Amino acid sequence: MIQFKLEGEFIPLIQLLKATGLVGSGGDAQTVVTEGLVKYNGEVDYRKRLKVRVGDIITFAEHKIEII
Template identity: 65%
Template sequence: MQTFPLRGEYIQLIQLLKALNWVEHGAMAQYVVEEGLVKYNGEVDYRKRLKVRTGDVVEFEGQQVKVI
């Protein structure tokens, strides 16, 4: 599992996917979230603007990241 250092209180889920280079662009980030391909703390979450905070774990295509 990789880690992502958070700068600030939170990062939106679609921004995190782009920052990790797990998707090529914002439209793709929105698509994978809308299609239920992303897990947030072990559960599928469809909110594109979800606020990911310290301690949260995001999963996509067999990859995991813990926000620190």
């Protein structure tokens, strides 16, 4: 599991995927989100501008990201 320390109130999902190195670009991040490959707190979520906050869990491929 990847633990990501949030610096502000939230981080957009696409930026989180880039910041953790799970995708190479913003375009790649948008693609995996729109294809339903990302789960937000256990549910598939298609919102590219989703605001991820402390306590959320993002799952992509075999990776889990915990926001702390």
